[in-house]
Amino acid sequence: MWKPELLAPAKNLERLRVAIAYGADAVYLGGQKYGLRTRADNFTDYDLEKGVSIAHQHDAKIYVTLNAFLHDADFEGLAEYCQFLESIEVDGAIISDLGVLRVVRNSSNLNIHLSTQASCLNSYAARLWKDMGVKRLIVGRELSIAEAGLIREQAGIDVEMFAHGAMCMAYSxxxxxxxxxxxxxxxxxxxxxxxxxxxxxxxxxxxxNDLETFISSKDLWGIYQIGDFFKHQICSLKIEGRMKSSFYVALTCKVYRQLIDAYAAEALSAEMLKVAAAELQSVPHRDYFSGSLETPAGSDSVFGQLSGVNTGTQKYLGIVLDSTPQEIILRLVEPLDRGDEIEVVPFQGEPIRLKVEQLFSVTGEGIESMRSDSMVRIPNLLEHDVAKFNVVRLSQR
Amino acid sequence: MLFNTFVSSVGDLARCVNAPSLEEVLLEPMLLARQGKLSDNRVQELAFEAVRLGLRPVLVWDVLMPERIMRSVCERLMQWDLSLFGAIRVCDPGAAEWLRIHFPQMPLQLIVETGNHNLESLQGWCEIFSGCLERLVLSIELPEEKLVEYCQKLPVHCELLGVGQILLFYSPRSLLVEQRFEDEADSLFLEATAAFADSPHRHLPTLETAHGTFMFLDKDQFILDRLDALRAQGLHTVRLDLRHLSRDGDVALEIDRICRQILSDPAELRLTWLRETRAPFFKANRTTALFPRMKSKLSEYRDDSNLAEVITGETGKYVVFYASRSFEVALIKSIMLPTGEEIEFPQGVIFRNLDGESIDTFESEQILVTNWIKKAVPGSLLLGN
Known part of the structure; x- marks a missing residue:
């Protein structure tokens, strides 16, 4: 059965590996210039070449964001950069500026994806962009899946949609x-x-008199619309979040991978959706809603941020940087104490629950606790199947 | 150089007739315009009246058009007599394309105020709509030097906002109703101000209409006293947007006096303008200067010379590196700190693997533990020759 692509964000090589390991079919990322996430690590040419190689080894694709609205001076080196991207076999460039599109088209044979920043919202605009050489539209988040499907049919072009993540309140x-x-x-x-x-x-x-976050949007999730994405043949389901953690990337990829595969196998159940929702609640978010995927987002789509950002039901502890059948090497983002209960999130299947009976520093010294931003060694006494780039969270207390 | 302005009444039209250098008026139907209040019939009546008075009516279609709305709007528009209008100005490229297909003779004014900050894209739009495009409405984020250049190089006329509110935010969502302003007089046109918690005296005008919610800057764009160079280089139209100063259904109050004063004493006009004014990007768009400072100082070293990265350490005890590639100890040159400072790699440092064995060749992605290296904080890069 045909399946939509699962497209994940990557801030750096670690996130790229995590995304692919947890089931992404494709990853989008930014280079050092021309993108919209200046504060992300972003990929140097060297990292990018490495990233493309890793992705292609796993039959995954890489799309590079060139989606800033450029001023004249920003164009310096863009044509050469496009040629570089083509030479390392990047699978697509995401653009929003017509000027950038023209340079990409004139300097390379890169596949061009139109960014959601361009707010392509209707089939007339879709046809126009298609005539300009766009191969795929990432349509505005104001559209329903049915509308996006109609645009796909009318314009005869692949349509990608955001399925998960933070949303601009304004038209992008x-x-x-x-x-x-x-x-x-x-x-x-x-x-x-x-x-x-x-x-x-x-x-x-x-x-x-009260302060209001009246233009802050709730976060999008599309878990209850998986069937609609199939029905309207949306070619790619995109997860927002190039600034977000490996934990977020891992959990979102794992959840949507399971749901897409289950739907394709006609095995998607209410119970599975319930588990998926609980998993997505475990990562920090701003209350979920289904955006405009079914009907236009209403006034209930505002996130009352002042009542507290939802930090998720479970805390991200760290990522496995190495493992042997006997021990797990964990890079911590939160402190860990001996006696804590943790959950390793495997690439597939149920979380592995462990109690930290013993804890060692990276040099093998027995310790009682370890601060965040450090590394620890945890004996894998039951020889659980823990893999490099598994993310680990603290168990719910 | 000509002026244009928005109108919503016969009184507005009468004032426009008396305004020097003003030949064009902008009509905003509720159906098509973000701030439109005019019914389908009223906008067509006013267009007819404008023509009778010797003015050129331009239909404003500046809402963005999700597919569901596009279909119904286009069906309604097919019932209109669009020949009443001298031109139609649109923001959504899909709306422009629809007009090109269905009304190829209709002159098109394309609003390219969002993005489109480069000549390449502007030329692109000119080529795409070459048969019908008569004007581009340029962004106020462009500096004067660029505006002058574009007026010279583009094959169509250009327009720029001369005075008026600066739009900051356009959302299709209804955001004021939720804040309990729904009981105010006209539920289709809610007005409020929004102030940042840390700037409570800056009241940003905020508006909700049938097409969504809009937020504006608390100061008006004003370049009417700085138009000489643009006038000399052929800027075709300067838009005078007085809608936020409207009263009793008129949106072009004192347009005749304002136009006269622009031509006679624009500096005085600025001094007496009803709201604070500014033109933040007219001399230079300084947002560009910020980006190099936001970039990591280490980006340029993340290449083949980057051997490993410090991922953690314990003061006085050890440092942990994560190898970016395979390398030998002899290749090591220095350590580049996140601050951009480069330090020599100290003598006597021993690399060990996780089994504690001393090693001097390393595999890609291997975890390496050394004795403590002062200053080698997480994020530091080990550089090679």
Whole structure:
């Protein structure tokens, strides 16, 4: 049965490996220039070449974001960069600026994907972009799956949709709060996320004394629309989050991989969806909703951030950097104490629950606890099948 | 150089007739325009009246068009007599394409204020709509030097906002209703201000219409006293957007006086303008300067010379490296710190694997433990020759 591609974000090589290991069919990432995530590590040419090689070894694809809205001076080196991307066999370039599209098209044979930043929302626009050489549309997040399917049919072009992650409240590319209030160009990677800030609202008739995050959107999830993505042949389901942790990448990839595969095998059940929802609740998020995937996002799509960001039901502990049948080498992002109960999230299957009976420093010294941002060795007494790049979380207490 | 402005009443049209250098008026139907209040019939009546008065009416279609809306809007538009309008201005490329297909003779004004900050994209739009495009509405994020260049090089006329509100945010979602402003007079046009918690005195005008929610800067764009170079280089139209100063259904209040004063004493006009003014990007777009400072200082070293990265350490005890590639100890040259400082690799450092064995050749992705190296904090790179 045909399946949509599962497309995951990667901030760096570690995230790329995690995404692929947990089931992503493709990974999107940014180079050092021309993208929208200036603060992400982003891939140097060297990393990128390595990333493409790793991905292709696993039959996964790599798409590179060139989706900033460029000023004239920003074009320096773009044509050469496109030729470089083509030479290392990148599978697609994600663009939003017509000027960039023209340079990509004139300097290389890269497949061009139109970024959601371009807010392509209808089949007339889709046909226009197709005529300009676009091979795939990443349509605006304001569209339903049915609308996206209609665009695919009408325009005869592949359509990709965001299925999971944080959302702009504004039409993508149509927010310049950062530009005018902080001097940072949101459409060239400088967004300061003003939409997440609290505001005091006032009108002629009344003043709201409480601060409100009234332009902060809840996060998208599309787990209950998996069948619709199939029905309307959305070619790729995209997970947002190039700034997010390996834990997030791992969990989201694992969940959507399971759901896509289960639907294709006609085995998707209510119980499976319940487990999927619980897993996604375990990572930090801003309350989930289904965006506009079925009906246009309404006024209930605002995330009341001041009542507290949802940090997830389980805390990310770290990532396995090496393992042998006898021990697990763990890089910690949170402190760990002897006696803690942890869960290793395998690439497939149920989490492996372990109690940390013994704890060693990286040099083999027995210890009682270890601080965050460090490494520990944990004996794998029951010889669980733990693999490099498994993510690990603290068990719910 | 000509002026244009938005109108919503016969009174507005009368003032426009008396405004020097103003030949074009912008009509906003509720159906098509973000801030539109005019019914289908009213907008066509006003267009007819504008023509009668010798003005050129331009239909504003600046909402973005999700497929479901596009279909119904286009069906309704087919019932309109679009020949009443001198041109149609659109923002959504799909709307422009629909017009090109169904009304190929209709002059098109394309709003390219969002993005499109480069000549290559602007030329691209000119080529795509070459048969019908009469004007590009350029972004106020472009500096004067670039605006001058584009006016000279582009094959169509250009327009720029001369005075008016600066749009910061356009969402299709209804965001003020949720904040309990729904009981105010006109539920299809809610107005409020929003102030950042840490800047409570900056009230950003916020508007909700049938097409979504819009937020504006608290100061007006104003370049009417700085138009000489652009005028000399052929800027065709300067838009005077007075909609936020509207009263009793009129949106072009005092447009005749304003146009006269732009031509006679624009500096005085700035001094007496009703709101604070600014033109933050007109001299230079300084947002560009920030990006090099946001980049990691180590990016340029993440290449073949990067042997390993420090991932953790314990002060006085050890440092842990993660090998980026296979290498030999003899290749090691220095350590580059996240601050950009390069330090010599100290003498006497011994590399061990996780079994504690001393080693001097390393595999890619191998975890390497050394004795403590001062300053070698996580993120530092081990560089080779």
């Amino acid at each position: 590319g149509h927010c310049t709060i950062s530009n005018f209030t902080a001097g940072r160009d949101s459409n060239r990677g400088g967004c300061i996320q003003s939409c997440r800030l609290p505001y005091q609202l006032e009108s002629n008739a009344k003043k709201e």
